[in-house]
Amino acid sequence: MSDGSQEEDLAAAWGAALGQEAAGPGGGAAPDAARVLNQAEIDSLLGFDAGPGGREEAQTGIQRIIRSGLVSYERLPMLEIIFDRLVRLMSTTLRNFTSDNVEVSIDSITSLRFADYLNSVPLPAMLGVFKAETWDNYGLVVVDSPMIYSVVDVLLGGRRGTAAMRIEGRPYTTIERTLVERLLGVVLADLTAAFEPLSPVVFRFERLEVNPRFAMISRPSNACVLVRLRVEMEDRGGRLEILIPYATLEPVRELLLQQFMGERFGRDSIWETHLAEELRHTEIVLxxxxxxxxxxxxxxxxxxxxxxxxxxxxxxxxxxxxxxxxxxxxxxxxxxxxxxxxxxxxxxxxxxxxxxxxxxxxxxxxxxxxxxxxxxxx
Structure with a gap:
């Protein structure tokens, strides 16, 4: 009987505490007696530390759970410059390819695991597998559905100012696949030209897939660099996503760690000319x-x-x-x-x-x- 009375007393104490917390500032009972989290508890749950000395290691909650799936990778400053050069090249070549006003921009450059990306690819889409001949490894170029229909509409003479018609629930036709392959050929040629000042490499188109399971070019846990490009053609357009595993970039990793890229990666022609002139005036003993x-x-x-x-x-x-x-x-x-x-x-x-x-x-x-x-x- 004593154990039962203790449990009843404990339950009564909990009920009184909950009633006090649910009561308003004036002491009146709130209509909803549910437990409400204060700001400190919310910050603790989300992993935010409001203190001036808070460190990232002490963060907990949802933020810690989310960060557990991210990939810790080494920052490659030169890679960002190469993709910026790619955007400028694609803006020109796609205008010549489509005979339309094309604007290309970078949405984001992120790092994630290969399996996580394949699971997040919005279907239907086309996945182009390409090979880096010099580095003997592979990469992916993903063309989403709006981009596919926009390219088909532009190349087949669609009227400007009208959105591309999307017909869902059917496989892509041979004509659509052929036009997308031509688009990927243009993109890979620009990607080759973008890497040319850093390291000579040829990106060759291998095959076109519509099922992500058939585009396994790396282990599911390997880290990759994902570049999301937005292509706008007046009222039409879509996205191109370029996925390059870090294993593919390993042969040029040291070059990608450079901080800046000049005409020839930091080569100062003024200093070279000055040094050559001074060497010609140097006195030596024969x-x-x-x-x-x-x-x-x-x-x-x-x-x-x-x-x-x-x-x-x-x-x-x-x-x-x-x-x-x-x-x-x-x-x-x-x-x-x-x-x-x-x-x-x-x-x-x-x-x-x-x-x-x-x-x-x-x-x-x-x-x-x-x-x-x-x-x-x-």
């Missing part, structure tokens, strides 16, 4: 090497003033011009007026910047007026 010998250290220490070192080359043998340890030219030693001079005969091949030695030097004709001395004073 040594005329008559001969090189290897002597014991003791013999070098015993040398005195007046000693003679016999050179191991005959009179008139070619000499070498070297800059430091790099042999540059083969020359003949002679005299011009009152000065010794050398006449360059040929340039020597540079093999790893080795020391200027005697090996491999072919003798040349003796220059007129060259000294005949076989010994020079030390």
């Amino acid at each position: 040594d005329v090497v008559l001969d090189e010998q290897t002597m014991p250290l003791g013999a070098v220490l015993d040398l005195r003033v007046g000693d003679r070192i016999a050179l191991g080359v005959p009179p008139g043998a070619p000499v070498r011009l070297a800059c430091g340890s790099v042999a540059l030219f083969e020359a003949q030693l002679g005299r011009r007026e009152s000065r010794l001079a050398v006449r360059i005969e040929r340039a020597l091949p540079r093999e790893g910047g080795g020391r200027a030695g005697r090996g491999g030097v072919a003798p040349a004709a003796q220059a007129e007026g060259a000294p005949q001395a076989e010994e020079v004073p030390a």
Whole structure:
């Protein structure tokens, strides 16, 4: 009996508490006695932290549940520039392709898992599978139903100012598939041109599918980059979505991590010209090497003033011009007026910047007026 009385007392206490919370500010009972969450409880449920020191790690509730399905990926700044270049190219090529006023814009660039995207593709749609020849991997271009009917209407001479007619519940005809394949060929050609400044690659159209299950080009859990493009042709238009797995972009990942893209990815022609001009004015020292010998250290220490070192080359043998340890030219030693001079005969091949030695030097004709001395004073 004691347990039953305790449960009754607890239930009565809960009822009194709920009645107090449901009562209005004036003490009157509210018409609806349901539990109402205050703002702090709502913020806690949604994962918002109103405090100044709140951190993302402490967020809970619905936001934490939603974020658990997102893909943490490395930001690729150069990829955004490439897609912006793609939009500019497509705006021009689609105008020529449709002979109509076409505007292309980027709706979003997001990252998600491959299986999540396939499950969210709005059907009916056409999924074009393309292959990156250089990178040996695949990607997807998805054309939604409004875009398909708009392209068919424009290419077959539909009147301007009228929305494209949509006939649901039937498969796409051969004519519609052929026209969409032509559209995908134009888009892939622009995508190839957009990647050209970064890395030469060819995107080749493989096949066209209408069932997402037949367009499995990656593992369901792999991360992908999704670009949603909006194409507007006056009152008609639709969406193009380009899906590229990160595995496809892996060969050029280092290039995509660049922060900016100039004419040639940051190459400064002004600095190159200035450096070349300054190098031309740089002074270097050229040594005329008559001969090189290897002597014991003791013999070098015993040398005195007046000693003679016999050179191991005959009179008139070619000499070498070297800059430091790099042999540059083969020359003949002679005299011009009152000065010794050398006449360059040929340039020597540079093999790893080795020391200027005697090996491999072919003798040349003796220059007129060259000294005949076989010994020079030390």
